[in-house]
Amino acid sequence: MKNAKHSHFSGLIKKSGLAIIATAFVLTASIAQAEFKPAVVYDIAGKNDKSFNESVFNGATRFMNDTGIAVTELEPTNAAQVEQTLKKLAQRGYEPIVAVGFGMSNAVAAASEAYPDTKFTLIDGWVMAPNVQVVLYKEHEGSFLVGVLAAMNSKTGTVGFVGGMDIPLISRFECGYKQGVAYQDSSMKVLANMTGSTPAAFGNPSKGGELTRSQIEAGADVVYAAAGGTGIGVYQTAADMGVLAIGVDDNQNYMQPGTMLTSMFKLVGDAAYDSYEAAMNGTWDPAMRVLGLAENGVGWALDEYNRDMISAEMEARVNEVRASIISGDIVVHDYTTDNSCPI
Amino acid sequence: MTRDRRLSWINGLLLPLFNVLTAFLATAVVFILIDVNPIEATKILIYGAFGYEEGIGYTLYYTTNFIFTGLAVAVAFHAGLFNIGGEGQAYVGGLGTALVALYIDPTLSAWLIIPLGISGGLLFGAMWAIIPAYLQAYRGSHIVITTIMFNFLASALMVYLLVHVLREVGQMSPQSKDFPDSAWIPFVHDVFAGMGYKIAESPLNLSFIIALLFSALVWFFLWHTRWGFAIRATGKSNDAAVYSGINPKKIIVVTMCISGALAGLVGINELMGVQHRLLLDFNYGYGFGGIAVALMGRNHPIGIIIAALLFGILYQGGMDLAFEMQSVSRHIIVVMQGLVILFCGGLEYLYRPILIRFLAPIEASE
Known part of the structure; x- marks a missing residue:
């Protein structure tokens, strides 16, 4: 009886060991393929904030619709998870990884140091690293x-x-x-x-x-x-x-x-879109982008809704x-x- | 006597187990509704929490926070007080820890700075609880109301300090400058590396050990000291406490200070352990989570450690679940936690009549 129990138990260990090996194999295989896998990490407000994050979400969605390439989206819920999410995406070969909001600066700094070969785009934040493209606006x-x-x-x-x-x-x-x-x-x-x-x-x-x-x-x-x-x-x-x-x-x-x-x-959605497009075409570079009136990153809107008032x-x-x-x-x-x- | 013993094992063991299982069943229904295979989801969740070293590290790191706030709520419960203010006490406690780390002479030994940081957290957490405690004890303002209000006050205070006082010029995020290295509580992966073992990096740090130590301390304090007895007596019956010479007003103040101090330790794990700077909302959700942890853990340190671990699993495994399955958003994780809280807290005695009916004859025959 004791023996039977024992062998059953070691069988379990073997099985779970196999499962881990299999998972590891799948992981390496997916990295080896090196397909284009863009990702975006929203800040703690979440992607449906009717504002900043949602603009980025719209930019990412537009990229998906235009190219048919899926953009992996994640919404961490606390400070530790932001860094974890970024590192995990980098580990799985996602890039470029767009990080949204000034609150992610520390996390992007840590993740970009741990994964120096992965491209990160940080909107509204500030990080000095050779693999991070910082996008700032002159609001x-x-x-x-x-x-x-x-x-x-x-x-x-x-x-x-x-x-x-x-x-x-x-x-x-x-x-x-x-x-x-x-x-x-x-x-x-x-x-x-x-x-x-x-x-x-x-x-x-x-x-x-x-x-x-x-x-x-x-x-x-x-x-x-x-x-x-x-x-x-x-x-x-x-x-x-x-x-x-x-x-x-x-x-x-x-x-x-x-x-x-x-x-x-303040066209943050465009920043995400541009970053994906540049990475896809091989023209992504980590130079900081400061977008003001001259770059049309910010501006005033004139359309059919307010035409008569101006x-x-x-x-x-x-x-x-x-x-x-x-x-x-x-x-x-x-x-x-x-x-x-x-x- | 037998009756009491019967109640204790049903209350202490079977009920929480049934409650958690019910919560998971309800979660499974939610998963089916959003076209997610619940078995697949459970596998990912468990694998995320325990399947690899980094995942285990994250799980235990979240557990640490929940142990602190769970203990805080439990101590107050024993005196019959419902401390909803763990969130604010954790926040202000973190301020105490951060002030020590930021302004102490960084050339001092970590052996001195870290205990001082812990004391800072304990002191500031207690400070944030003492006013609601005083108002409850001497002015009759209900502790639930005042502690909730103090959460908002804490939030406003911390934003003010982080935006206007502690933030460096030119720094965009409302956060303090970095703590000196000597104020960092060592990461577990660094400790292991020092001993020659290489394990995956995670935010798990020695605060976990501190949390276990405090669990033991709370157990000893509540069940093996005069103060602990006085607290439990006051919680059981105010009048009886008065007749036995206990001053319930004093007990209320002392208990709340201890409770606040324990909640204040969240900052040890989050700030000295992981972030190494003071930042906004590092306490987010742990204070309220602590209420559920204490309820589920039946206000006993061992139960709290187990319940905190469950919440750690939900946080870390849930994160992995959201990562692996794009159709599972982070809100589903909140729903899962909400269901656990509902069944373990709100409906904690749901199965009690049934269990007693079926188990009483079995036990009587023994």
Whole structure:
């Protein structure tokens, strides 16, 4: 009896040993094939955040539709998992691996060091490594433009800004916007509020709506939201109370047609798409990409939804300012360089 | 006497087992609904948690956090207090640990810095629990409400500190600068490498041993000291405690401080052990997970270690599951955890009447 039990047990060990060997074999085989396997790792907000991550998701989806190549997507739930996920993808031969958001910088640094032959693309973050392509945006430039437009459209002399989470990145939007407003009309007042102090502040439309309401009651008649999913509440309240709103990240002009003045677009989806395409064509290189107005990485959206609201004078003025920023005649201060805003 | 013993093995062993099995069955139904083969999924989950060295490392690393918060909730439970504030206490406790690691003279020995870091976590965690404890004991504010509120306060405080005080200029993420090497708790793979064995890298560090030590300490404290007796007496019956000369108000404050201190140790594992810097939301989910762990572990350190291991498996195996099966999103993992919590916490006595009906005659005949 004892013996039978024993042999059964060792049989189990043998079986599981075989299984491990088989798995290892499958793994090596899949690495050896070296097919093109792009991947994306979203940050902790998840891919359906109606904002930043979702833009990347749309970029990845567009790549899948255009090429028929599957992009493996992962959504880690905590800091340790981000690094684990990146390393695991690299180990299994996925590349390029697009990492979304400034919060992933540490994890990408660790993973790119552990897998120096794997290509990583980090959007909005900062890592110095020969196998990491960093993509950054000059949100302050785009925000400056919509600030000019806000100032031109305000009748009360007061405009509003609703930020998401209180972090330097969002302050960069705010500071650029304030500079744009002041550039157009230095007597204008800007009311600014942050929605909260945790990442949940990017997904709180009702709080966004409340903040917008109080800003409108204090006189604001154009409100710019840089708040991810919270913006939905901002646009809704602005539409309900008949004032103008400005969208962010994606072109959100379609969301409340008639009261959406414009959107400050930040094309993160394109960054993911470009990275995949470049890697596929063998032209991917780790040089840092800083995308501002000149590179059309950020900008202001003009489409059929807001065409009627933008007069020829406004369009000319904004494009003139845009050209001045590109040429360097106007220098927009970046909040994150010294954590302060001149205005 | 026999009746009590019968209850204890049904309550302590069979009920949690049945509850967990029910949760897994319900999960299987969810998997079938989303066209995932539950057997296949279970295989991947188990393999992810135990199938390879790195996976085991991750599983035990998550387990460490759940042991700390599970113990925290359990100690409070024994005094009849429901500490929902583990999340905030863990967060602020991590601040204490980080302050030691950041501002102490880095040339000092790790043998000094690490114990000081642990003390920092204990102290700050306790500090974050003492106000709700005082309000409960002397002002009658319900501990559940105040500790929940203190979670939000902790979150706001930490964001403020990380954004405005501890963050370096030019650094985008709200995080502190790196801890000096002497404030790192050694990784288990490094310890093994030092002894000549090579094992896969994982975040598992010696905090796991610290967690086991604290489990033993909590057991000794609760069942073999006067304070422990006073805590359990207060939890069983406030009035009886008063008649035996115990001051329940004092007990409430002391218990909550101990509870908060234990939760504060999450920072040891997360910050000194793995991240080596203070960052946002390192505590995410462990404080609340600790409630489920304590419930499932019947507030006993051994049960807590087992329940924490189960949660470690769900975290790490779930991660592998999401990796291998694209149709399993991370939200399904949350559903699994939710079902475990529902059946082990919310419906913990679901099977008790049936079990007693069937098992009582068997036991009586013995």
